Amino acid sequence: MSEIDALIPHPGMPAPEPTALVQPPPRDQARQTLLGMVIQRTFANTGAVIGIAWLGVLAVGAVGAPFLASSYPLVVKTTDGQWFFPLFRYLTAVDVMLPILMILAIALVSLRRFSARKRVVTFFLAGIVVATTCLLLIHPQRREVFSEHRELQAAGKVQWSISPPVPYSPRDRQRDLGYPTYLPPALGGPHWMGTESSGSDVFSRMIHACRIALSIGFIATGIAVVIGVIVGGLMGYFSGVIDLLGMRLVEIFSAIPTLFLLLTLVAVMPPEWNPYRLYAIMVLIGLTGWVGYARFVRAEFLKLRKQDFVQAAIACGLPLRSVLFRHMLPNGVAPVLVEASFGVASAIMFESVLSFLGVGLVDEPSWGQMLGEAIGAAGSFKWWMAVFPGLAIFFTVMAYNLIGEALRDAIDPHSQRSTML
Amino acid sequence: MLSYIVRRLVLMIPTLLGMTFLVFMVMAMSPGGIGGSLLNELGQLDSQQARAQKDYYERRYGIRDNPLVQYGRWLHQVSPIGFEIDVNLDTGERRWNNFGFKWPDLGRSLAMKRQVTEIFAEALPVTVLLNVLTTPIIYALAILLGIYAARHRGRLFDVLSSVSLLALWSLPTIMVGTLLIGFLANRDYLPWFPPAGLSSLEAHNMAFLPGWSVDGWERGWLLDRLWHLTLPVVCLLYGSFAVLMKLMRTSVLENLSSDFIRTARAKGVTEHRVLWGHAFRNSLLPLITVMAGILPSLLGGSLIIEYIFSIPGMGQLMVEAIRARDREVVLANTLVIGLLGLLSILIADLLYAVADPRVSYE
Numbered sequence: 001m002s003e004i005d006a007l008i009p010h011p012g013m014p015a016p017e018p019t020a021l022v023q024p025p026p027r028d029q030a031r032q033t034l035l036g037m038v039i040q041r042t043f044a045n046t047g048a049v050i051g052i053a054w055l056g057v058l059a060v061g062a063v064g065a066p067f068l069a070s071s072y073p074l075v076v077k078t079t080d081g082q083w084f085f086p087l088f089r090y091l092t093a094v095d096v097m098l099p100i101l102m103i104l105a106i107a108l109v110s111l112r113r114f115s116a117r118k119r120v121v122t123f124f125l126a127g128i129v130v131a132t133t134c135l136l137l138i139h140p141q142r143r144e145v146f147s148e149h150r151e152l153q154a155a156g157k158v159q160w161s162i163s164p165p166v167p168y169s170p171r172d173r174q175r176d177l178g179y180p181t182y183l184p185p186a187l188g189g190p191h192w193m194g195t196e197s198s199g200s201d202v203f204s205r206m207i208h209a210c211r212i213a214l215s216i217g218f219i220a221t222g223i224a225v226v227i228g229v230i231v232g233g234l235m236g237y238f239s240g241v242i243d244l245l246g247m248r249l250v251e252i253f254s255a256i257p258t259l260f261l262l263l264t265l266v267a268v269m270p271p272e273w274n275p276y277r278l279y280a281i282m283v284l285i286g287l288t289g290w291v292g293y294a295r296f297v298r299a300e301f302l303k304l305r306k307q308d309f310v311q312a313a314i315a316c317g318l319p320l321r322s323v324l325f326r327h328m329l330p331n332g333v334a335p336v337l338v339e340a341s342f343g344v345a346s347a348i349m350f351e352s353v354l355s356f357l358g359v360g361l362v363d364e365p366s367w368g369q370m371l372g373e374a375i376g377a378a379g380s381f382k383w384w385m386a387v388f389p390g391l392a393i394f395f396t397v398m399a400y401n402l403i404g405e406a407l408r409d410a411i412d413p414h415s416q417r418s419t420m421l
Numbered sequence: 422m423l424s425y426i427v428r429r430l431v432l433m434i435p436t437l438l439g440m441t442f443l444v445f446m447v448m449a450m451s452p453g454g455i456g457g458s459l460l461n462e463l464g465q466l467d468s469q470q471a472r473a474q475k476d477y478y479e480r481r482y483g484i485r486d487n488p489l490v491q492y493g494r495w496l497h498q499v500s501p502i503g504f505e506i507d508v509n510l511d512t513g514e515r516r517w518n519n520f521g522f523k524w525p526d527l528g529r530s531l532a533m534k535r536q537v538t539e540i541f542a543e544a545l546p547v548t549v550l551l552n553v554l555t556t557p558i559i560y561a562l563a564i565l566l567g568i569y570a571a572r573h574r575g576r577l578f579d580v581l582s583s584v585s586l587l588a589l590w591s592l593p594t595i596m597v598g599t600l601l602i603g604f605l606a607n608r609d610y611l612p613w614f615p616p617a618g619l620s621s622l623e624a625h626n627m628a629f630l631p632g633w634s635v636d637g638w639e640r641g642w643l644l645d646r647l648w649h650l651t652l653p654v655v656c657l658l659y660g661s662f663a664v665l666m667k668l669m670r671t672s673v674l675e676n677l678s679s680d681f682i683r684t685a686r687a688k689g690v691t692e693h694r695v696l697w698g699h700a701f702r703n704s705l706l707p708l709i710t711v712m713a714g715i716l717p718s719l720l721g722g723s724l725i726i727e728y729i730f731s732i733p734g735m736g737q738l739m740v741e742a743i744r745a746r747d748r749e750v751v752l753a754n755t756l757v758i759g760l761l762g763l764l765s766i767l768i769a770d771l772l773y774a775v776a777d778p779r780v781s782y783e
Binding site: 047248249251252254255256257258259260261263264265267268345349352353356357359368371372374375379380381383386387389390391393394397398401402405 | 432435436439440443444447448450587588590591592593594595596599600602603604607608609610616714717718720721724725728739740743744746751754755758759762763766
């Protein structure tokens with residue numbers, strides 16, 4: 001950022017210190033930034049708090065999935081006095097990384113002494129360090145023998161052991177127990193939410209699916225927002241020919257139903273990509289979902305480009321990057337945030353539809369895939385396969401929508417007045 | 422107005438080109454390329470037959486050519502203006518004859534071994550029926566209930582509806598469809614509705630209207646069709662209904678608190694006329710604006726619903742075609758669905774001008 005850049009006032013900047021002549025406003029009011037105000041107002045909304053609470057539950061499930069549902073016990077003491085920690089042999093780099101990052105995030109949020117920017121920067125730096133160390137150091141055992149512990153127990157070799165609350169891995173087909181397919185749920189029984197067609201435990205798969213749902217939502221929306229902001233920003237700023245061409249591009253993507261496009265893209269994905277299918281699907285959902293953001297940003301930028309502060313920034317000879325992203329974007333970004341919250345909901349919905357149609361994830365636990373197995377080939381209906389995953393999708397989508405509504409009301413006082421009226 | 426419509430129609434051409442180009446290139450990049458499905462089925466033949474078949478496909482469709490050339494060839498095939506082409510099936514030679522108007526040819530489905538036009542003639546009416554039936558119901562319900570909620574603002578109905586609308590909007594279609602078909606169309610629970618299809622097997626022997634026949638009460642073709650359509654339509658409409666009703670309520674409330682309504686009330690206009698004569702038409706504008714977005718999403722939604730309820734429409738066709746990599750069907754489907762989407766956006770824009778006399782496209 002150049003010197004001049006910092007001198008030009010624009011609405012996105014923190015308010016200047018009040019001069020002595022003006023009656024100084026109360027201390028906490030003066031210190032409140034736009035972001036702080038929005039967060040405060042959002043938390044004052046009951047619906048948003050419920051939504052955030054549900055996402056918190058999901059986050060715990062996503063981060064702690066291997067510790068909550070796994071066929072391997074945490075600790076085993078055999079009758080001949082040996083100690084084993086089977087679960088830790090199978091932890092992947094991501095399994096270790098996520099809890100560390102979560103603890104770090106909670107610690108940084110509660111450290112109020114430092115500025116928000118410092119905390120965010122620390123989190124990212126620490127995140128990169130943790131991620132690389134985990135990826136370099138952790139090599140889990142590849143060959144998984146899910147029945148290992150059950151066989152040891154049956155042989156009477158286990159003195160005592162501590163198992164995770166759900167003692168089944170998501171891909172544990174329980175071959176040694178004779179593939180218990182489509183067992184109905186039994187509270188207090190071995191399978192609280194029943195089993196699915198392959199014999200895996202539904203509850204365990206539900207917990208592990210949290211991670212996929214949350215990550216798909218965030219990453220796909222992140223990609224969509226970045227593309228949308230860049231394309232929409234350029235269209236709005238330059239208008240003219242670029243706008244005309246851009247609008248054709250937007251029209252192409254908005255006239256084909258997103259699901260059609262997504263289905264085509266996913267179905268023709270080469271099989272070599274299968275190990276990275278989850279990431280590919282995230283990227284594809286992002287690539288097909290940017291149109292809404294582009295429209296919003298374009299509309300905002302068309303309004304902003306004639307305003308004085310933008311003209312001043314251009315007249316100062318600032319580079320385009322600075323004009324677009326430092327001066328215009330902070331003023332046009334509010335509706336994008338609201339839209340992004342709804343976007344996360346629809347990304348999760350799209351992933352579950354793809355998995356429901358059987359072209360999504362292969363073998364990975366996903367709510368949509370389980371829902372797709374609820375109606376068997378002979379028309380038999382397994383209600384537990386429809387109700388539990390269906391409700392999980394519903395609650396998650398609802399949570400994001402509630403947060404989106406609250407954000408919209410918090411950012412735009414006019415909309416609050418008109419909906420509450 | 423006419424020149425505006427013509428300009429919009431002309432602007433549709435680059436959009437349609439872009440859409441089909443996008444899908445074509447995506448299929449070209451996939452393993453096996455554009456002719457992937459053609460070559461897939463060769464695995465079942467013995468080697469000599471397979472080679473002969475492959476040679477034939479290569480001559481007939483030129484599947485080894487540059488994708489751009491193939492796309493150009495496909496464009497020529499679907500365009501209404503062009504040459505008459507004779508393909509010599511023995512040598513793969515193409516002869517370009519008299520230039521002029523011709524019938525657009527959507528090609529031949531390779532997996533189903535039929536003309537795509539023929540397949541579409543069966544599938545398209547089904548999807549259009551589903552959407553044409555659903556859209557007016559959504560709008561009628563949303564407008565009436567939206568006005569009711571706005572007029573009884575803060576009362577029980579309004580509060581309950583504003584909470585439940587967000588929930589309704591968040592309900593995943595795949596869950597609702599599965600639950601409906603599982604609980605209401607299943608022998609183990611309540612066999613009230615048919616689980617699949619658009620008509621019963623015996624429907625083509627029925628009279629059109631319900632009535633009494635030799636073996637007692639007969640529901641007739643029409644009622645049978647409606648009975649089959651009930652669950653799919655319910656599934657298709659609730660999401661858009663939630664959006665529209667919320668919009669209608671907000672819009673009516675905004676209008677009722679504006680200056681021209683205060684003036685009308687001050688003049689002594691009756692409350693009934695204030696609502697229906699002054700506020701109503703103004704409140705419809707946002708609903709017409711969102712129509713452009715609702716119609717493509719309905720088409721997308723009918724894909725899921727056709728899949729769940731085994732309805733032989735465009736959506737199910739698309740799922741099957743994509744799974745079989747049936748290039749002609751996928752491309753033609755993109756073209757038709759895209760055209761429908763663009764036309765519905767145009768219609769929404771024109772309706773906007775009809776509803777709001779201030780808007781004109783001259």
